[in-house]
Amino acid sequence: MARPVVYHPRYSAELPSTHRFPMAKFKLLHQLLLDQGLIERKQIYVPLSISRRDLEEIHPRRYHETFSRDQLTRPEQRRIGLPATSALVQRTWLAVGGTLLTARLALRYGLANHLAGGTHHAHPEFGSGFCIFNDCAVAARVLLQRHEVEKILIVDLDVHQGDGSAACFQADERVTTFSVHAASNFPLRKVNSDIDIPLPDGTEDQDYLAAIGDQLPDVLDQLRPQLVLFNAGVDPHRDDRLGRLHLSNDGLLMRDRLVLDACLRRKIPVATVIGGGYDNLEPLVRRHAIVFRAAAEQARLFNLA
Template sequence: MKIAFHDVYVHPLPPEHRFPMVKYELIPQQLLREGIIQPMHLFEPSPLDEDIILLTHEKEYWHKLRDQQLTYREQRVIGFEQSERLTLREITIGQGTIDISLHALDHGIGFNVAGGTHHAFAARGEGFCLLNDIGLAANYLLDRRKVKQVLVVDLDVHQGNGTASLFENNGSVYTFSMHGAHNYPFHKERSDWDIPLPDGITDGPYLQALKDALQILINKVRPDIVYYLSGVDILETDKLGKLKITAAGCLERDILVFDILKKHDIPVAVVMGGGYSPKVKDVVDAHCRTFSAGMDIYGY
């Protein structure tokens, strides 16, 4: 088992942006405290090399990030004030998702304690996302001929608009997003398959829609690897989510994904995505249940 964690934090942030970042510090602590993992399972990635970044992102945009030259408007759209530590954190997350992908190809599953920066486009960031870690990892594996076909299963409550845009014309990466129809981003890109969900959807209809979709996806795409974006902003407690999924339903979602992938011997790289419940404990608990479910089903 290999789990990427990131000892690169970006404090001080404006108060309204601190909460989403706290969970990345707390998740590894809780996983260790509950005995779900051992210290040997954790590793800290190195920052990405520029040549890998440029497989996915445009040079002009990357250099703006690297040299701290984003405009005020660009920073506002992203939601963070630019800083060298923020850029370092982002390129470390990207390398972490590459590393867990390689581990998954050899051992079945890998986790990134962060990741899921699915709102980043080739030439811009938005929605707390600077670089697209799934895009970076998928393009790396394809460029190095590690895989031929990639499937993205994005179950964050927000559509993976950046990921959809990155791979719009790339038949080697199939993008699937099941998300809130009336949630951010309000202009949706076109994934290969989008399932927009109504506000207030509950466990039963949600899980049935996912179960039906997963079998179709596996048969249609036949992926060499799956990127699973396991956002917990689907929870009924989430202040941004608008859905009514219980903690038990969120766990059942994870079990459905892991069960079908393990049944078909498909490696999976798991990234965390969003979670904005007012109580940080609800967010951390839900993410830790994702880790536990994946490890149980893949035999760790």
């Protein structure tokens, strides 16, 4: 099977109409990928919700229980910016299970892609910026604790700095965090990643790609991680409502090719998550499909079974 392994979390249309958008995105992305022939049904895996034991590798019980019971304080809820409906709670647990499954599929097949994930602003004890649980952090810590891998690199190319992931691993040398982001964007108070590449507003394709290309290959060579978790957020796009960079669709495609190629030519497995993106549904979903296109190409090039 010369395609990446792809799966999606179940989604729900139970949210009130004003909040249906985040769920609709996952459903439409799934359909678009099938329509475009970028994935086949037989490649799709449906995850289970993350277990409490696994979630607690990062998030303490007090936090995940108060969130799941809708008992967060007002300030805690405002910081997240999403209403704690039962559908959101279900999706939140499921998305983390999805990222862990994607990571394990990547270890097995070389490349796997999640149709959700990338909630990188979530800290161990609180959520922030539409992020409740930090899916990549949980997946990384679980794989390390179970001795499935010893060293992981998180490549976070969402336009917002990966403060939550940085906070999760400040005292854990087994995980290296690498974030390329708009310097002036959210979060105002950054938490230092191991490697931060802050970019000025309006950065375009060429400079953006050069910034990544100048550093990522060396990081991979020096670190030799056994797994890369790649947050392929599409909010660096020039039309994104919350991004401040100026990438084109081609720029995003070249970025995703660059990252996947750099990892796969070194035989380092990669798991991707979709990360952030803020625009009308139709162009946004097309943008999220870009990483799947890059993955399908790379899977063919590297003959991944």
